Amino acid sequence: MSAEIIVVTSGKGGVGKTTTSASLATGLAxxxxxxxxxxxxxxxxxxxxxxxxxxxxxxxxxxxxxxEATIKQSLIKDKRHENLYVLAASQTxxxxxxxxxxxxxxxxxxxxDGFDYIVCDxxxxxxxxxxxxxxFADHAMVVVNPEVSSVxxxxxxxxxxxxxxxxxxxxxxxxxxxxxxxxxxxxxxxQGEMLSVKDVEEILGISVVGVIPESExxxxxxxxxxxVILDENSHAGQAYRDTVxxxxxxxxxxxFLDAPKKxxxxxxxxx
Amino acid sequence: xxxxxxxxxxxxxxxxxxxxxxxxxxAQERSTRGAPDYLPVLRSELLEVIKKYVNVDLEAIxxxxxRDSGHEVLELSVALPEGKAAQNPAT
Numbered sequence: 001m002s003a004e005i006i007v008v009t010s011g012k013g014g015v016g017k018t019t020t021s022a023s024l025a026t027g028l029a030x031x032x033x034x035x036x037x038x039x040x041x042x043x044x045x046x047x048x049x050x051x052x053x054x055x056x057x058x059x060x061x062x063x064x065x066x067x068e069a070t071i072k073q074s075l076i077k078d079k080r081h082e083n084l085y086v087l088a089a090s091q092t093x094x095x096x097x098x099x100x101x102x103x104x105x106x107x108x109x110x111x112x113d114g115f116d117y118i119v120c121d122x123x124x125x126x127x128x129x130x131x132x133x134x135x136f137a138d139h140a141m142v143v144v145n146p147e148v149s150s151v152x153x154x155x156x157x158x159x160x161x162x163x164x165x166x167x168x169x170x171x172x173x174x175x176x177x178x179x180x181x182x183x184x185x186x187x188x189x190x191q192g193e194m195l196s197v198k199d200v201e202e203i204l205g206i207s208v209v210g211v212i213p214e215s216e217x218x219x220x221x222x223x224x225x226x227x228v229i230l231d232e233n234s235h236a237g238q239a240y241r242d243t244v245x246x247x248x249x250x251x252x253x254x255x256f257l258d259a260p261k262k263x264x265x266x267x268x269x270x271x
Numbered sequence: 272x273x274x275x276x277x278x279x280x281x282x283x284x285x286x287x288x289x290x291x292x293x294x295x296x297x298a299q300e301r302s303t304r305g306a307p308d309y310l311p312v313l314r315s316e317l318l319e320v321i322k323k324y325v326n327v328d329l330e331a332i333x334x335x336x337x338r339d340s341g342h343e344v345l346e347l348s349v350a351l352p353e354g355k356a357a358q359n360p361a362t
Contacts, residue, residue, distance in 0.1 A: 147289075148289050148292065148293055151293050151297075152293060152296060152297065152300075155297045155300065155301070156300070159301070159304045189286070191284060192284025192285070192286050192287065193284060193285060193286060194286055195286050195289055195290060195293075196286070199286065199289075199290045202290075202294075203290065203293045203294055203297055204297070
């Protein structure tokens with residue numbers, strides 16, 4: 001049995017890849033799937049912090065690839081979900097430590113271990129780490145912000161997904177592309193200051209699988225090492241839950257696309 | 272314009288500008304995606320040659336590489352300006 005491999009990628013840095021990887025992996029695990037989430041950002045490990053397991057990293061992805069540790073030794077079991085595991089990136093090696101054969105071997109082994117989903121958290125850029133994170137993917141979650149450089153970079157990434165992946169090379173059917181719009185600010189969209197969901201969809205020619213509103217809860221979640229999807233009260237968390245449900249085939253309406261109506265006091269005093 | 276007007280002035284809505292710029296650059300980058308690295312240079316050298324005979328600018332030239340099973344087709348199209356060609360200095 002092989003696992004479904006999902007790459008979370010974007011091209012541009014700082015758009016929310018790791019936040020998304022952590023919430024996506026957690027959300028899939030919450031629906032009962034056995035999930036591994038792998039940090040491909042060798043040298044700049046961060047997924048462990050967002051998942052809140054940074055003090056439990058003993059062995060990492062590179063250790064497994066180089067045969068210095070087994071997968072079992074290296075997978076960190078999530079504190080909250082017993083069917084969720086984290087594989088940290090190496091903090092000391094350089095990115096050449098990842099090899100295509102090595103990555104393939106790890107992914108195959110996870111598939112044999114009964115994992116349903118493997119979430120690959122890609123580094124920014126289009127260099128080796130990003131290439132290897134997407135190479136074996138069945139699905140891609142392209143994270144984009146409503147901002148010119150992010151939109152342009154994600155178009156570039158969509159092009160790479162269609163040409164530089166195992167599926168593309170083998171003619172095995174395309175990698176399924178999902179667009180996730182994050183840091184969305186409906187009030188600024190209404191003011192004409194920010195690209196709208198529709199604008200981004202039109203430019204890229206692909207519809208969004210989810211829209212995550214800009215939210216202070218995302219920072220609070222990363223501060224405390226709890227994926228924001230677990231914050232049921234936050235709009236960002238709820239939007240991630242909707243997104244995961246859609247990925248699993250449920251149909252859910254988009255929420256949080258409109259600016260909250262201002263009350264009397266807000267209109268008078270601002271805010 | 273009083274100082275109050277200045278304070279109240281809202282920023283120009285710029286999303287439409289962003290959209291238009293992205294629409295153009297994304298279309299351009301898609302048309303040359305996966306194409307050989309020499310394409311931009313080829314394009315500008317071709318322009319120089321064409322300019323000797325016809326007065327066109329860079330926008331008038333479009334180059335596409337299309338892949339059919341097994342072979343590639345380099346397609347070049349030049350939109351000629353309306354009216355006559357530039358004076359031909361070569362004669």
